[in-house]
Amino acid sequence: MIVLTAKGALTGKNLEYFPNPAIVVDGGKIVDIVPSDSRKGGSYISSGEHIDLKDLTLMPGMIDSHAHLAMDARTEGHLMKMNDPEARQTIRAVRNVKDDIKAGITGLRCLGDKYYIDVEMRDFGAPDFPWMSVSGIGMKGIHGHGYVGMSFSGAEEFRRQARENIYRKVNWLKIFITPGTPPTGGAMTPWYMTREEVRAVTDEAKSQGILTTAHCIGGTGLRYVAEEGIDTIEHCYWVTDEDIDLIIKHDKIVSFTSGIMLDPGREPMCPEAQNVKVRATREESFRRMSKLVQAHPKFIIGSDAYHAMLWREVMYMRQLGMDNLESLKGVTVYPGELYGNHVGSLESGYVADIIGVSGDPVEDASALSDPVFVMHNGKRFV
Ligand SMILES: [Zn+2]
Structure with a gap:
């Protein structure tokens, strides 16, 4: 004792x-x-x-609700390193989670790693690994965004990978439906999956009693995932008033990762083409996310692979107008309740x-x- x-x-x-x-x-x-x-x-x-x-x-202990184990957003060129060989990615993943635990992050929800690294690390369960809720292979359209995802086309292909993930005993199914960064110049937000593809994934998850999540910044993609029963919606940088109404109406859980848009400290580690877009849309994205915060959706908070830096996300949520205590619950109580198991x-x-x-x-x-x-x-x- x-x-x-x-x-x-x-x-x-x-x-x-x-x-x-x-x-x-x-x-x-x-x-x-x-x-x-x-x-x-x-x-x-x-x-x-x-x-x-x-x-x-x-x-x-804090819970990072949007992690990628083998990605380290603290390093330059980290997105391209997602094509590294499996052994190298595994070594990086081990180092990342040890940094997380030293930083007080005792739980992770992993939203896509290649080679089922997240499943293997969850099951290996070393004492100095945080506990993990994992999603295996993230699923995206062939023409869509998602450095850590794999590409599929047609409902049957998505269904097949959903089943493969379930066979590996994932806790979540993860899809990518929109681009990573908002469109510039007033363009519409594209989407890369059909309603039927989304539904194939949510049907498979429901049949096994597991949860689903979608990378989604807003727009028609958000309508599809809200209406087709996806449980949590990642990022939401570019939500419209209509999107916010849908989130509230369907009681969706928003997974905020606002640092990607709001934290200039992350730019040196990202491709310049992405930085240009982020800078051009930062102010408007701040405005849209603040509006979403004001609507009081259910929520959780994640760093999106910025290991050991989750505290910065808490800081940005407060800048977006969230109550201090609520922002702390977003990295403790709320994800704890969602992932179960008395944490x-x-x-x-x-x-x-x-x-x-x-x-x-x-x-x-x-x-x-x-x-x-x-x-x-x-x-x-x-
Ligand atoms: Zn991510």
């Missing part, structure tokens, strides 16, 4: 502030949270291994994925950038 004490903790589904907690961990799970100065707290402290984290604030919250019976940060993560997102303490499955890493 390990007993953690600290200045405070963000507990439960509402991330309620709990002053001077004693968090009791046993068998990889949180078994109790009590005031450290209570009688019960005192007896826990004297009977277990006590780790006093003094001035830190404890909170659930993403500090409460009894939940997995002991716990981080400790200096400063106040509710007031200042940069407090998340360098956790001083990281526990995953009840084991201490940092």
Whole structure:
């Protein structure tokens, strides 16, 4: 039994502030949270291994809801490296997830890696890997976007790959329906899959009780995925008012990855042709995403392969007008509830994925950038 004490903790589904907690961990799970100065707290402290984290604030380990294990958006030319040989991609993936865990990211939703690297790493499950919810091979149209995806044409081809993914025991099916960056000069947003192709994928997922997600920035593609039963919609950089209404009407979960559009720090790692488009549409994209935030959809937050940098996404969500506590729930409680298995919250019976940060993560997102303490499955890493 390990007993953690600290200045405070963000507990439960509402991330309620709990002053001077004693968090009791046993068998990889949180078994109790009590005031450290209570009688019960005192007896826990004297009977277990006590780790006093003094001035830190404890909170659930963060969950990155849009990862690609073998892609490292911190490096130049990372998109092209998705054509690297399998061994090289695997080595990179291992390094990336170890960086994630050191940065307090204890869970990942992987949205496309080649060679089923994500499935293999989830099942290998080393103690210093975050837990993973995976989608295997991302599926895209032959003429469509998606560096990490593979190409298919026609409902039967998509269905076949969906089944192959399911055979490999993925948790999600991932499709790419629109371009990566918004169109410039007022052009319409193209889409690269038909309704029938989308439906083939959602039917296969429903038949096995698993979830689906779509890379989709907006437009007709968004209408197809909302109406054909895709569960989460990635990015949404270029949503129209009509798209926002569809998201709310169909109760879709938005997976925000706004840093790709809003963070100039990511440009040096991306192709110049893409940067030109991103710069030309950044302001308008900010306006559209802010409007989406104001509509209060269900949501989760991801970095899109910017490993160890998820805290920056929390910062951008606040700039887009999201409430501070809500933005923290987007990397803890909300994805925890969606992926199941008692993660993403500090409460009894939940997995002991716990981080400790200096400063106040509710007031200042940069407090998340360098956790001083990281526990995953009840084991201490940092
Ligand atoms: Zn992605």
